[in-house]
Amino acid sequence: MSTLPKIAWIGLGIMGSPMSENLLKAGYPVTGYTLEQDKLDRLAKAGGTAAKSIAEAVADADVVITMVPASPQVEAIAYGPEGILENAKQGALLIDMSSITPQTSVDLAKAAADKGIRVLDAPVSGGEAGAIEAVLSIMVGGEQADFDTAKPILEALGKTIVLCGPHGSGQTVKAANQLIVAVNIQACAEAVVFLEKSGVDLKAALDVLNGGLAGSTVLTRKKDNFLNRDFAPGFRIDLHHKDMGIVTDAARNVGASLPVGAVVAQLVASLRAQGDGGLDHSALLRAVERLSGSQV
Numbered sequence: 001m002s003t004l005p006k007i008a009w010i011g012l013g014i015m016g017s018p019m020s021e022n023l024l025k026a027g028y029p030v031t032g033y034t035l036e037q038d039k040l041d042r043l044a045k046a047g048g049t050a051a052k053s054i055a056e057a058v059a060d061a062d063v064v065i066t067m068v069p070a071s072p073q074v075e076a077i078a079y080g081p082e083g084i085l086e087n088a089k090q091g092a093l094l095i096d097m098s099s100i101t102p103q104t105s106v107d108l109a110k111a112a113a114d115k116g117i118r119v120l121d122a123p124v125s126g127g128e129a130g131a132i133e134a135v136l137s138i139m140v141g142g143e144q145a146d147f148d149t150a151k152p153i154l155e156a157l158g159k160t161i162v163l164c165g166p167h168g169s170g171q172t173v174k175a176a177n178q179l180i181v182a183v184n185i186q187a188c189a190e191a192v193v194f195l196e197k198s199g200v201d202l203k204a205a206l207d208v209l210n211g212g213l214a215g216s217t218v219l220t221r222k223k224d225n226f227l228n229r230d231f232a233p234g235f236r237i238d239l240h241h242k243d244m245g246i247v248t249d250a251a252r253n254v255g256a257s258l259p260v261g262a263v264v265a266q267l268v269a270s271l272r273a274q275g276d277g278g279l280d281h282s283a284l285l286r287a288v289e290r291l292s293g294s295q296v
Contacts, residue, residue, distance in 0.1 A: 004028045005153070008061035010054060010077055010084070011098070012039035014233065015124070016067035018132040019097075019157050021046045026156035033057040055087040063153060064094045070242050071100040078108055090116035095150055097138075099123045099178070099239070101246050102168035105141060109167040118146045121167060123174035124158060125181070128234040129221060135159045139177070141169035175250055178243035182264045182281070184218040189285040192226045193292050203227055225282035237284075238277040241268050 004027055009020040012034035020043060023030050030048040033056070034040060040050035051057035054077055058064050064084055068074055074096060078084045084094060094117055096105065105121035112119045120142035130136040136158035140147055147163045154161045164173045191214075195205045206226070210219045225231060244265035251258045271277070271287045279286075286296045 005062035008057040008064045011067040015131045022134045058088040067097045071104040085115045094119045102171040106168040121170040125177045139170045139173040175247035179247045179261045189288045193288045222282040231279040231283040233280045240281045
């Protein structure tokens with residue numbers, strides 16, 4: 001029998017499935033729940049246990065990890081008679097790795113404390129590739145003691161793991177991350193269209209740009225997407241649209257001006273309105289192409 005903590009994993013999507021599998025590879029016993037049967041089958045095939053409900057998944061767990069799309073989904077799985085807070089045991093640690101509003105994380109931590117459950121907000125950056133390769137950057141909000149407990153688990157999922165402050169701080173840093181990523185992708189997309197219309201060898205240009213100050217993790221990860229016009233979702237426009245709403249709202253609340261971020265938020269929204277919400281966020285290239293007169 002494993003002496004490692006028993007983990008319940010709620011949400012087995014593009015990120016959650018490979019992340020839970022990395023915990024299994026590290027020797028952790030993982031019981032999972034999600035809405036799609038094929039994802040439960042995938043977890044079972046990897047050596048995990050598929051549960052029939054949230055309540056069943058969390059009942060015996062030492063650590064509950066959640067990875068769902070947005071604040072409403074976090075609230076739906078956390079609260080209510082069938083939710084995590086009513087069914088997890090006292091003393092359990094809830095690690096929410098979703099990208100949600102900072103206030104949702106703060107409220108969840110308060111509600112969980114009343115049930116004797118500890119909480120960390122621990123959103124991630126690195127996309128599907130980072131999840132598969134277990135090299136995610138994990139930004140955490142919560143208490144130091146809980147972070148220390150969680151760190152060995154998080155080390156099976158990522159490489160850069162930092163406690164950023166009290167509850168909600170991880171989500172605030174994630175919002176900043178999404179701002180930087182969106183602006184970076186937009187700049188890369190504009191450069192691609194400029195280079196192509198100028199008749200330059202695009203692959204050669206991106207290679208040399210990525211070796212200099214213009215280089216970035218975004219360009220490294222998304223270069224092939226641009227070159228091949230491959231926009232299979234690693235991180236969907238729909239989700240980045242949600243995240244840009246979080247950062248612009250949070251910035252308004254603290255009095256921070258995001259002039260470039262506001263423009264990119266509108267470009268993300270327009271791409272979604274044009275029916276591209278299910279594509280990878282590198283599909284911002286399609287919006288630039290349309291604006292430049294190209295048929296997409």
